[in-house]
Amino acid sequence: MKRALLIFFLLLPTLALRAAEAPSSLDERFAAANLAYTDGQYAQAIEGYTALLAESPASTVYYNLGNAYTASGEYGQAILQYERCLVLNPDNADARANLKLARDAVEATPPTRAWYEDYAQAAGVNTWTWLAALTFWGAAFLIALPPLYGWRSPWRTLLLALCLLGLVGGGTGLTGYHFMSKEGIVLSNDAPLQLAPTSTSPAKSFLHAGAAADIKRTHGDYAYVVTPDGEQGWMSSKVFAPIWDMR
Amino acid sequence: MRTLTALFLGILFAGTLAAQEIRVTSSFEPSILRAGEMGVYRVTVSKEIKGGGGFFVVRGFAVDFSALKPPQGLQIATLGKSTSTNTINTQTVVSESYQFRVRANAEGEYTISECKIIVDGASATIPAATLKVLPSARVASAGNDEGGPPLQMELVLPRDKIYVGESLPVQIRLYVQRGVQANSIGQFIPTKIGDAFAVSDFSQPVRREIERNNDIYLEVIWQTVVSPYKAGDNPLVFQLDVEAILPDFSGQRRGSLQKLSLYTNQDDLTVLDLPEKGRPENFSGAVGIFRASGKPKIDPTQAQVGEPMTLSFSLEGSGNFDRFEAPTLADDNGWRVYTPEEDFAPTDRYRYQGRMDYKYVLIPRDESVTETPAVSFSFFNPDTEKYEELTLPPVPVKITPPPPGQRPNIPPTVARNGGGTAPAQARQPELLPIKTTVVAWGQSMRPLLLSPWFLGVQVVPLAVLIGLFLTRRRHNRLLNDPRYAREVRARKALKPRLAAARKAASAGDHAAFYSEAQRVIQGAVGRLVDQTSEALSADEIDRLLATRGVDTATREQTQAFLHAGDALKFGGLQRADLDLRAEMARLETLGTQLMKLS
Structure with missing residues (x-):
């Protein structure tokens, strides 16, 4: 017992020192990653941001991670992180601007989006969800109850129209996000589009970093994707990642 | 007033006369004939009348064709004339077409040369027109089968x-x-x-x-x-x-x-293939003949470091405008150059000829720059079969330093793959800076819609809606449906009465038991009629049961319960003869049967 206590007291200063060295809170670790970025230590910054995202995702961290990848020349990863930032915060104008710069740098074409997908980006997916849910219940109450309570006020019609409008708006936004949730980004240049979901499969063609494609299905570490040009094939998770990180 | 009107009409008339312009055209239709065939020589005189000419009545022209001399061998005879008037807005064009029948019997070219005619007293010129006459069909077929x-x-x-x-x-x-x-x-x-x-x-x-x-x-x-x-x-x-x-x-x-x-x-x-020899480095696929349209312009000509300026210039000519990239800026050191805006204005429907306008947004990186980058554009001239280069000169600018503390943050260029970077293409994008604070941690991309708690919460409004709906519907039915209301009231009253009867039976209180039994039966049967149930007599109850086809045994049992109280008091029924527990069981069965009636 005495021996154990002796060892404990000998190790205590070391542990305390390490505890003092290692930033503990998320904010402190975020600041440390930012410092690495400012010092040009992009690999270290990427490592720090990635660890933070694994623990507690935040749109700001995705944005900074995008900057770090851009600075280190990994434009595919940068575009992916900016897109993820915009999923969490569609109003982030800085992320949108940097995303365009990253795309311009590799001459990547932004994904072709339908009108309802553009519309969906006017707000976050959860905003659309709340809008759709609230207006749905509002419409249900306004349809079911007024005949029983004898409420014939014109306000009922107006409120019902507003609820239905909100329901259509929210539903359209959710539909847009549903289709956008299938998008992914090519992470590296000359990424092979393979015939089968295996490493030994031959490549049909090669895609550039930053190119967008829609995921149709997955098989293990492979995703079956369709490019805007209509090319289809399997891509490994090493060279392709979905924008939506469903954790 | 009269003077003003006269002055106005005078100006109008003078203006109309001054604007009148006579045009004369001539043609053979068709322009080529066989010998012996007939054609038409047409002379069209048109006059454009501006400024209210449309209000005048067109009376035609007085044309003197005496100077018209047909060439030797061309027979010409007058056919007639036709007049037309077209008015668009305030402009009226009056046209008179004079037609002459023409025929030549020998092959050759017949030209009616330019000649002067008099139109409404004014001199005008008929342009020359040529008719080609081929050998007659018979001769042609004989000579060339x-x-x-x-x-x-x-x-x-x-x-x-x-x-x-x-x-x-x-x-x-x-x-x-x-x-x-x-x-x-x-x-x-x-x-x-x-x-x-x-x-x-x-x-x-x-x-x-x-x-x-x-x-x-x-x-x-x-x-x-x-x-x-x-x-x-x-x-x-x-x-x-x-x-x-x-x-x-x-x-x-x-x-x-x-x-x-x-x-x-x-x-x-x-x-x-386009020749490799002599191909300039900045050649981007332009094939045709191009030239600069004017000199490049910069707007503004004076700016601070970091402020955008627009360099604009145009290329015109003919060639594959849709297939080449914008010209490169020769030396863009000291500048940040953005991808230019292009605007092509074709002068034909094939987009082959026209003018391409370029607008480059430039941002000076420091105050040392004194002029814009020169513009260099290379193209292949298919006529000379050589590459040619257009160089547009730089434009002088004045760049002033930014206010203290506002110098734009230009990130250092990072060398990749151990090598240097090409000046234009590999330069790092000038990103907007990183953020130093996180507003919200723990944001998830997983939509709320897929969250179990969110889906669970939806049960609350559903339950409230169903509850309100059913409650209000029952309330309304109680108000509007007397039979339903009686039914509900009877069912509500049945339980406490049976409980009171059970209590009386347990206590051996015969009078109280039969009194409660009578109320139970009255309540169960009374719900069927719009009448106070307590006022129903035994005979009325029996009639009601008979009309609803209740079997005799049940009716007798009902009557027995209804009369038992009186029989105890007045009819000599002995209490010792009655087993109240068994009577209670019978009453419960009877009550249930009667409540089933409708």
């Missing part, structure tokens, strides 16, 4: 050498021999066969009559622009479907309408 095909289509190229990616204006010509009745010419346009060339829009067809193979043909010309996709020998054939009635040997239109497909009989075209 072969003749050309009645319908033929040709592709006409401006030159032999064609280069990949260039835009080449071509003509497709259709020849229709006189005597062929072709109905659908002009309704359809030729279609391209083969995939080695891109073809632009076609022009409207132009028609004229020409001599060809010693015969008269209608020539229809379409213009378009073709662009070869690849080098090598490639076919370029156009097809046109027409419906025609072909003449027989005698030259008469006979036979039925035939659907014919015509093709341009062109051998494979040899498309050349």
